Amino acid sequence: MNQDEQxxxxxxxxxxxxxxxPVPRAAVSAFVASGLWALRAFAVLVSLMVxxxxxxxxx
Amino acid sequence: xxxxxxxxxxRPAGLPVAVAPAQLPVTREDARxxxxxxxxxxxxxxxxxxxxxxxxxxxxxxxxxxxxxxxxMISYAADGAQYGLGFFVPFIPVLFAMAYICQExxxxxxxVTHRGYGTLVLQRYxxxxxxxxxxxxxxxxxVTLVAEFVSIRVGLAYFxxxxxxxxxxxxxxxxxxxxxxxYWRWERIALGLAVFNGLFLLAAILVRPSxxxxxxxxxxxxxxxxxxxxxxxLLASTVGATVTPWMIFFQQSASAxxxxxxxxxxxxxxxxxxxxxxxxxFGVGALIAGAALLTHHxxxxxxxxxxxFPGALAHVAGSAAGTVFALGLIEAxxxxxxxxxxxxxYAAGECAGVSHSFNSSPGNAAAFYTxxxxxAVVAAGVILIPGAPLLSIALxxxxxxxxxxxxxxxxxxxxxxxxxxxxxxxxxxxTNAIAITVIAFVGLCGAAYGIDSxxxxxxxxx
Numbered sequence: 001m002n003q004d005e006q007x008x009x010x011x012x013x014x015x016x017x018x019x020x021x022p023v024p025r026a027a028v029s030a031f032v033a034s035g036l037w038a039l040r041a042f043a044v045l046v047s048l049m050v051x052x053x054x055x056x057x058x059x
Numbered sequence: 060x061x062x063x064x065x066x067x068x069x070r071p072a073g074l075p076v077a078v079a080p081a082q083l084p085v086t087r088e089d090a091r092x093x094x095x096x097x098x099x100x101x102x103x104x105x106x107x108x109x110x111x112x113x114x115x116x117x118x119x120x121x122x123x124x125x126x127x128x129x130x131x132m133i134s135y136a137a138d139g140a141q142y143g144l145g146f147f148v149p150f151i152p153v154l155f156a157m158a159y160i161c162q163e164x165x166x167x168x169x170x171v172t173h174r175g176y177g178t179l180v181l182q183r184y185x186x187x188x189x190x191x192x193x194x195x196x197x198x199x200x201x202v203t204l205v206a207e208f209v210s211i212r213v214g215l216a217y218f219x220x221x222x223x224x225x226x227x228x229x230x231x232x233x234x235x236x237x238x239x240x241x242y243w244r245w246e247r248i249a250l251g252l253a254v255f256n257g258l259f260l261l262a263a264i265l266v267r268p269s270x271x272x273x274x275x276x277x278x279x280x281x282x283x284x285x286x287x288x289x290x291x292x293l294l295a296s297t298v299g300a301t302v303t304p305w306m307i308f309f310q311q312s313a314s315a316x317x318x319x320x321x322x323x324x325x326x327x328x329x330x331x332x333x334x335x336x337x338x339x340x341f342g343v344g345a346l347i348a349g350a351a352l353l354t355h356h357x358x359x360x361x362x363x364x365x366x367x368f369p370g371a372l373a374h375v376a377g378s379a380a381g382t383v384f385a386l387g388l389i390e391a392x393x394x395x396x397x398x399x400x401x402x403x404x405y406a407a408g409e410c411a412g413v414s415h416s417f418n419s420s421p422g423n424a425a426a427f428y429t430x431x432x433x434x435a436v437v438a439a440g441v442i443l444i445p446g447a448p449l450l451s452i453a454l455x456x457x458x459x460x461x462x463x464x465x466x467x468x469x470x471x472x473x474x475x476x477x478x479x480x481x482x483x484x485x486x487x488x489x490t491n492a493i494a495i496t497v498i499a500f501v502g503l504c505g506a507a508y509g510i511d512s513x514x515x516x517x518x519x520x521x
Contacts, residue, residue: 008085008089008090008093009093009094009096009097009100010089010092010093010096010318011320013172013173014089014092014173014318014320015083015085015086015089016086016088016089016414017083017084017086018083018173019173019174019178019315022182023172023174023179023182023183023480024183024479025182025183025184025185026183026184026473026477026479026480028184036188036466036469039465039466039469040191040466042506043195043462043463043465043466046462046505046506046509046510047459047462047463047509049509049510049512049513050455050458050459050462050508050509050512050513051459052513052516052517053455053509053512053513053515053516054448054451054452054455056516056517057448057451057516058448058451
């Protein structure tokens with residue numbers, strides 16, 4: 001069934017058929033990409049510290 | 060509508076209510092969402108303001124009150140038991156103000172793009188970032204869910220009920236909430252549960268705090284002193300008690316699932332603000348209740364040790380206070396189980412590129428429903444393991460979330476600022492400035508505790 005037959009009350013862009021289409025890829029500069037990777041690496045490092053602390057607390 | 064990855068062909072939503080020009084196929088999910096939206100259109104058309112508010116609130120309140128979960132309320136109570144009324148009383152509302160800044164962006168992104176956070180990160184910035192985000196979320200959610208089941212267990216232990224009852228109750232609630240196969244029904248079940256977060260305010264009233272001391276504490280004094288590592292732990296866990304990765308995934312995806320549009324931005328902001336205010340009030344309530352234990356060796360009650368808080372409160376302030384606090388812990392754990400399982404399921408479905416909506420049937424959204432239940436089952440199983448370090452898990456759940464939060468926040472701000480995605484609804488510079496300050500603060504708190512604790516654990520300091 002299409003929208004007219006169903007009496008669908010959704011706005012432009014809300015149908016599943018539309019939201020399943022991918023949005024365009026963003027252009028990210030090398031500087032921003034490096035910053036994101038650095039932040040990711042830092043978060044992983046500190047997470048490993050928290051996990052190590054947890055294991056040492058348990059043991 | 061032809062598939063396109065050309066940026067010029069993609070435009071943010073925001074057209075007046077009307078069907079799209081092209082006749083597109085309609086799914087069951089669309090039909091269910093449309094039924095809900097019809098009520099909204101009618102209420103708006105008839106100028107029924109209260110009905111419109113009732114229809115549109117939900118994701119914001121659930122994100123904020125879901126964040127007042129078991130570990131969070133225990134963190135707040137521990138702040139009170141350790142430091143009394145002082146710095147943390149105004150600090151908690153400041154944290155919820157921070158949470159409002161972040162969550163409002165999530166709601167706005169969903170209203171404009173009709174897509175969840177996981178979907179947008181994956182498509183806009185690449186699969187690696189999308190899957191990293193989902194992996195962070197799954198890890199922190201699993202750890203936090205264990206803590207939620209522990210919270211229910213601690214609350215039930217006050218009534219001499221065991222782990223089996225806690226597990227059964229939590230899992231039964233998850234299955235029951237999914238049984239309607241409608242987002243609206245799931246949301247209203249969760250909101251009904253969220254009302255009982257107010258039990259912590261009742262507990263605060265029952266301990267009969269000094270109004271003068273509460274007013275005095277609004278000036279952030281006395282500042283917390285004592286052991287630096289303990290203070291850092293409480294700071295990091297208090298920050299993690301207020302803003303976490305799952306809230307970002309949840310509110311954006313739930314807002315999209317609910318069908319929020321740009322016409323609903325005002326109500327979405329009200330929903331988020333109301334959640335923040337209620338969350339702050341109830342969180343401070345838990346702190347005030349915990350502060351009643353300050354002069355009764357409250358600092359010795361560590362986390363969930365032996366169902367410490369409800370029993371101690373009953374001893375100090377009477378059985379009513381202990382009972383209410385215990386019931387509050389059960390509610391806090393139960394609501395968080397629903398919202399955290401939902402956020403996990405949304406993330407799993409979005410990153411896998413499959414149907415991820417409560418408005419879909421289990422047959423059409425098998426991965427979504429399976430993830431929703433499976434993560435609860437795994438967490439429930441952990442608390443049944445004899446000798447499992449539940450106290451340590453509960454204590455570190457919020458800290459881990461705090462540490463991993465900055466990455467999610469950065470992507471959220473990038474999405475909210477993206478004019479190609481958000482059009483006229485993109486972040487202003489002032490919003491970005493505040494958001495960057497929030498990210499820096501959260502990152503510092505998490506990193507400070509993580510590094511300090513590691514150095515102590517390895518005996519490099521202290």
